Each structure stands twice: as structure tokens, then as C-alpha cells.
Amino acid sequence: MSDRAENLILALPGLLLLAVAFFVPIAQMLLLSVQGEEGLTLANFTRFLGDPYYLGVLWRTVRLSLLITAICALIGFPLAYIMARIGPRMRLWLIVLVILPLMTSVVVRTFGWMVLLGRSGLVPDILRSLGLAGRNFSIMQTESAIVIGMVQVLLPFMTLSILGVVSRIDTRLEEAARTMGCGFGATLRTVVLPLALPGIVAGSLLCFTLSASSFVTPNLLGGSRIQVLAASIYRSVTQTLDWPFAAAQAVILFVGVLLILVPYARLGGGTR
Amino acid sequence: MADVRLHQIKKSFGSVEVLHGISLDIASGEFISLLGASGCGKTTLLRIVAGLEGATEGRVELGGQDVTGLPPEKRDIAMMFQSYALLPHLSVGENVRFPLRMRGIGTKAEQRERVAEALETVQLGHLAERKISQLSGGQQQRIALARAIVSKPKVLLLDEPLSNLDARLREDMQVELIEIHRRLGLTTIFVTHDQEEALSLSDRIVLLNKGKVEQEGAPDEIYSNPATPFASSFLGASNLLPATVRHSGGTAIAELEDGQTIALPADTAEGACTLALRQEDITLSDEGDARLTAEVATRVYLGARSRYILRLAGQELRVLTGTTPTHEVGSRVGLEFDPDRIRILPPETDKTSKDT
Numbered sequence: 001m002s003d004r005a006e007n008l009i010l011a012l013p014g015l016l017l018l019a020v021a022f023f024v025p026i027a028q029m030l031l032l033s034v035q036g037e038e039g040l041t042l043a044n045f046t047r048f049l050g051d052p053y054y055l056g057v058l059w060r061t062v063r064l065s066l067l068i069t070a071i072c073a074l075i076g077f078p079l080a081y082i083m084a085r086i087g088p089r090m091r092l093w094l095i096v097l098v099i100l101p102l103m104t105s106v107v108v109r110t111f112g113w114m115v116l117l118g119r120s121g122l123v124p125d126i127l128r129s130l131g132l133a134g135r136n137f138s139i140m141q142t143e144s145a146i147v148i149g150m151v152q153v154l155l156p157f158m159t160l161s162i163l164g165v166v167s168r169i170d171t172r173l174e175e176a177a178r179t180m181g182c183g184f185g186a187t188l189r190t191v192v193l194p195l196a197l198p199g200i201v202a203g204s205l206l207c208f209t210l211s212a213s214s215f216v217t218p219n220l221l222g223g224s225r226i227q228v229l230a231a232s233i234y235r236s237v238t239q240t241l242d243w244p245f246a247a248a249q250a251v252i253l254f255v256g257v258l259l260i261l262v263p264y265a266r267l268g269g270g271t272r
Numbered sequence: 273m274a275d276v277r278l279h280q281i282k283k284s285f286g287s288v289e290v291l292h293g294i295s296l297d298i299a300s301g302e303f304i305s306l307l308g309a310s311g312c313g314k315t316t317l318l319r320i321v322a323g324l325e326g327a328t329e330g331r332v333e334l335g336g337q338d339v340t341g342l343p344p345e346k347r348d349i350a351m352m353f354q355s356y357a358l359l360p361h362l363s364v365g366e367n368v369r370f371p372l373r374m375r376g377i378g379t380k381a382e383q384r385e386r387v388a389e390a391l392e393t394v395q396l397g398h399l400a401e402r403k404i405s406q407l408s409g410g411q412q413q414r415i416a417l418a419r420a421i422v423s424k425p426k427v428l429l430l431d432e433p434l435s436n437l438d439a440r441l442r443e444d445m446q447v448e449l450i451e452i453h454r455r456l457g458l459t460t461i462f463v464t465h466d467q468e469e470a471l472s473l474s475d476r477i478v479l480l481n482k483g484k485v486e487q488e489g490a491p492d493e494i495y496s497n498p499a500t501p502f503a504s505s506f507l508g509a510s511n512l513l514p515a516t517v518r519h520s521g522g523t524a525i526a527e528l529e530d531g532q533t534i535a536l537p538a539d540t541a542e543g544a545c546t547l548a549l550r551q552e553d554i555t556l557s558d559e560g561d562a563r564l565t566a567e568v569a570t571r572v573y574l575g576a577r578s579r580y581i582l583r584l585a586g587q588e589l590r591v592l593t594g595t596t597p598t599h600e601v602g603s604r605v606g607l608e609f610d611p612d613r614i615r616i617l618p619p620e621t622d623k624t625s626k627d628t
Contacts, residue, residue, distance in 0.1 A: 170355070170357070172353055172355055172357045173357050173359060175324050175344075175353075175357070176351070176353055176357035176359075177359075177370075177374070178323075178324065178343065178344040178345050179322055179323075179324070179344045179345075179349060179350060179351040179429075180345075180350070180370055180371035180374050180375070180419075180423075181345045181371055181374035181375035181376075181423075182345055182374050183343070183345050186345075186374060190370075190374070191359060194361045195360070195361055
């Protein structure tokens with residue numbers, strides 16, 4: 001048997017699983033999205049793209065996802081660097097601490113944020129007593145609430161992606177940079193950051209896809225007025241029962257994410 | 273260029289003290305080697321000079337300025353690492369330009385000129401555009417050297433820079449290092465465990481043993497007059513024989529542990545001592561009327577020469593001779609040597625010091 005055939009056989013179970021679990025539903029979704037009452041139609045797409053409300057939902061989804069990803073990277077990079085450079089004992093504790101939120105249900109975590117951020121919650125209370133906010137101040141039902149909740153959910157993905165790369169960077173490179181005139185900050189900027197880029201890119205891809213398609217957290221923290229695309233799809237499916245329109249929205253989300261991810265993944269691959 | 277002064281440097285890691293108060297004056301433009309076995313603290317000492325490690329006690333001065341508390345980037349030094357530590361995300365040219373860029377030396381055009389000059393010095397001017405991963409080990413080593421000299425630092429620190437190269441490349445690089453040092457005249461501190469490298473490169477050798485200076489001096493001085501058994505065995509692989517010196521009838525006699533005797537100069541002090549004899553200073557003869565005999569344990573054929581391992585008074589003795597005549601393993605041979613070549617050293621206090 002040739003190597004090629006052998007490889008193919010080895011890959012077959014995985015490919016089959018992918019085909020059944022991923023490509024079939026995608027194909028079904030594509031079909032559903034162009035089904036009209038009399039044959040094929042693009043009406044669902046024109047309806048979405050012609051409606052400022054839905055365009056606003058799309059734009060909000062992309063904007064919030066980018067913001068969440070950026071914040072995750074800003075927090076995740078220093079955190080991962082500290083975890084990589086600190087002793088093995090402390091690193092273990094930090095990893096546990098970072099992963100811990102993943103071990104509770106998204107719903108429970110989100111309810112936790114609702115308690116903290118709601119009108120009589122801890123955070124607005126403190127802000128009010130510090131005189132930084134008015135009497136009716138609440139973070140709930142705002143985009144800020146969505147960002148705060150999502151960052152907490154997605155931070156582990158970003159941190160662990162970067163940690164994997166940073167812990168493989170030879171510390172002697174940093175020492176060498178120090179002997180060549182770099183202060184600590186300059187060393188981080190000119191040596192660690194460029195070498196950690198593949199990890200940051202990988203983490204960003206994860207964060208962006210997950211936050212663009214997330215539904216529970218934005219829905220609960222943002223409320224029904226501040227809708228993101230995934231929540232809008234959910235409403236089409238469960239409330240208006242307009243499945244073709246839901247499928248069209250899903251396709252738009254899918255294509256939108258791909259359009260952003262493919263060039264970005266190229267960027268990450270090129271620096272390796 | 274500047275002189276380096278180390279004053280009573282002590283360093284502890286946790287409760288373990290690895291440097292026990294080292295003082296060293298290095299003149300401007302001098303090439304000095306820190307020689308010692310692994311674990312003797314030589315690299316730690318170099319890192320303290322670089323500022324990568326803080327001294328627990330003591331003072332470091334560069335060019336008359338106390339830099340003990342300064343971080344590495346504030347010291348005008350350059351260091352070449354054993355692993356070279358080239359930055360993989362930058363091109364060869366950018367790697368060499370890095371210290372100039374970070375220290376803000378010169379305009380862009382001047383920097384480009386100095387990079388080209390440094391690359392020319394190590395004969396790799398044509399590789400400036402390459403990626404680091406495309407270089408061979410020997411080329412990486414030269415680029416690391418170019419990067420270390422490009423900023424013309426006050427002090428050049430070299431941490432076992434040749435140990436990852438194969439024998440031929442290493443010899444070539446030794447010659448090149450000597451030439452570069454002569455041309456640029458940089459104060460250089462060179463860390464090595466290889467006595468040959470230290471002997472051939474340096475103006476002065478500082479022999480370190482267990483965090484202390486065992487002996488320091490010019491290469492020929494330290495080679496021909498080792499002060500301690502450790503120095504003697506580390507430099508030039510001397511044979512060490514414990515003996516007791518007695519005076520009788522105006523001559524001094526050294527008695528070995530198996531009862532054989534060697535005549536020594538009459539002014540040798542009485543008492544326990546260690547006799548040191550270099551392997552190239554001994555010739556072998558048939559047992560016959562030789563005054564000292566030993567048993568052949570092993571013969572190693574080296575091409576131009578043979579090395580014999582002999583057993584004498586419970587000690588192993590190494591002898592380097594011509595290939596003829598051959599002596600059979602197990603036979604007894606006579607040892608011939610010029611009595612003046614024997615050096616009498618204090619008795620070995622710590623047997624393990626040879627192996628650490």
C-alpha cells in the first residue's frame with residue numbers, strides 16, 4: 001500500500017466525522033437559506049442586507065467581537081508572559097485560576113454577572129457611593145455588560161494560546177536583548193511580542209469566532225434591545241419560526257467570520 | 273575600552289554560596305580568560321559583570337564607574353552567549369543592527385555602515401539579508417560575534433562561544449578571535465572550560481575552582497608554574513603523585529607510596545608533597561636499570577603518538593610518547609625524565625577537586 005493510501009485511511013474516520021457533523025449541516029443551512037415558496041430565491045438575503053436594523057445587528061456583532069478580542073489580547077499577553085516566567089508552582093496555580101471559570105456553566109457565570117452589574121448590584125453600588133454614577137445607573141442591558149461578560153468567558157482561550165507560545169521562547173533571547181541596550185519594556189516589545197505573535201493570532205481567531213457566534217451571554221447581559229446576530233437567529237428560529245431567514249442570517253454570520261479570519265490567519269502564518 | 277574591577281564578589285543562590293569573594297583587576301584592552309570546570313562559577317561571574325545576575329556582595333566597576341546596581345542595558349557591554357541567542361524573527365543584518373538601534377547609536381546610514389563593517393570583520397558580508405534559520409552553526413556563531421562587536425562596547429563578554437563548534441571551526445575561530453581582539457583592542461572576558469582555548473587566546477588566565485580564584489597569570493606562567501595540584505592537573509593534564517620528601521646526606525629524596533624513590537633538588541623542603549609531571553615530559557624505556565618503573569595498563573594509539581596509561585604507586589600515570597618502541601600491556605617499563613621538570617606542589621588536600 002502506498003503512503004498516500006495509508007494516510008488517507010488513517011484520516012478517514014476523522015474526515016467522515018467532519019463531513020457528517022459539519023459539512024452536512026452547513027450544506028443544509030445553505031439550501032434552506034435560498035429556499036422560497038416558489039423555488040430558489042435570494043429574498044432572505046436582500047431582506048437582511050436591505051434592513052438598517054439587521055445591518056446594525058451585524059455591525060454590532062462584528063464591533064463587539066473585535067473589541068472583546070482586543071481586550072482579551074491586552075489582558076492575556078501580560079498574563080501569559082507572567083505565567084511563563086514565574087516558577088512552576090505559581091504557574092500551576094495561575095493556570096487553575098484561569099481555567100476555573102470554564103468549569104462552570106456559561107449560564108451560571110452570566111447570572112453571576114447579572115447580580116454584580118444589575119441596578120442594585122455590587123458594581124453600580126460602589127460606583128454610586130463613590131459618586132461616579134447617578135442614581136439610576138446600571139451596567140446591565142448595555143454593550144459594556146456584554147463586553148465584560150464575554151471577556152471573562154473568553155480570556156482562558158486567549159491566555160492559554162499565548163502561554164503555549166511564550167513558554168517556548170528562550171529566556172536567553174531576552175537576556176541578550178538586555179545586554180544590547182533594551183530595558184524591560186523594550187525587550188517585551190522587540191523580542192517577546194514578535195515571537196509571541198503566532199499565539200496571539202491563534203488566540204484572537206478563537207476569541208473572535210467564539211464571541212461572534214456566542215448567544216447566551218450577550219442575550220442575558222445585553223437584554224432584548226441590544227441584539228447580536230446569534231440572538232437574532234435564535235429569535236427567528238423560536239419566535240417568528242422563519243427558518244429560511246434564520247438560515248440566511250447564519251450564512252451571513254458564517255461568511256462574515258470567514259472573511260475576517262482568512263486574511264488574519266495568513267498574517268499569523270506568515271510570521272512563523 | 274575600559275578597565276574592569278571586581279571587588280570581593282560573592283554570590284549565593286538560596287543558601288548555597290557559589291562565589292566566595294572574587295577580586296579581579298582587568299586592564300583596559302586586556303584579553304582575560306575565566307577558566308574552570310563546569311560548576312566553578314565562571315559563567316555566574318560573567319553574568320554578574322553583565323548585570324544579568326546581581327552580586328550578593330561586592331562591587332563591579334567598569335571604566336572607573338561603579339555599576340553594581342545598574343541593569344544590563346545601562347552598562348556599556350556586549351555579551352556573546354553560548355547558544356548565540358540570535359533573534360529568530362529578525363534578519364541577519366537586523367540582528368547585527370539591533371544593539372545600535374536599541375542604544376541609539378548613530379544615524380540610520382551610519383548604522384548600516386557599521387553593520388556592513390562588522391559583517392565584513394567576520395567575513396559574512398554577503399549574508400545580511402538571510403534569515404537566522406538559514407545559517408549553519410558556524411555562521412550563527414560569527415553573526416553573534418559581529419553583533420557583539422558592532423557597538424564597540426567598553427567590555428566584550430564571551431560565554432563559552434566556541435564550545436558548540438566542531439574542532440576545525442573552533443581552531444579557525446580562535447585565530448579569528450585573536451585577530452579581532454588585536455584589531456579592535458576591546459577589553460575582553462572569555463569564559464571557557466577548555467584549557468587549550470584559554471592558553472592560546474588570552475593575555476591572562478584566571479583559573480577558578482569552586483567559586484574561588486585558584487591561580488591567575490600569563491598563559492606560559494600558569495602552565496609552567498602551576499601553584500596547586502588542581503592548577504597543575506587542570507592545565508596540561510599533569511600526573512600527580514603523592515610523596516614524602518626526606519633529606520639524607522645532602523640530597524633530597526621523595527618516597528612514593530609504593531616505596532620507590534626519586535631524587536629531587538637538595539633544597540626541597542621535607543614533608544608531604546605532591547609531585548607533578550606532565551605527560552609529554554616522560555619517556556619510556558625497557559625496565560632494565562631505570563630508577564622508576566611502572567606497569568602498562570593501557571596503550572592508546574593516536575596516529576602520530578601513543579598514549580600510555582601506567583599504574584604507579586596506586587596512581588594512574590599518563591604518558592605521551594612516540595609510537596615506537598611499543599610496550600605491551602601488562603609489562604613493566606622504566607620512566608625517564610629530567611628531574612628539573614618535576615614540580616613540587618603542596619599535598620593535595622581535597623582529592624575530589626580534580627573531578628568537579
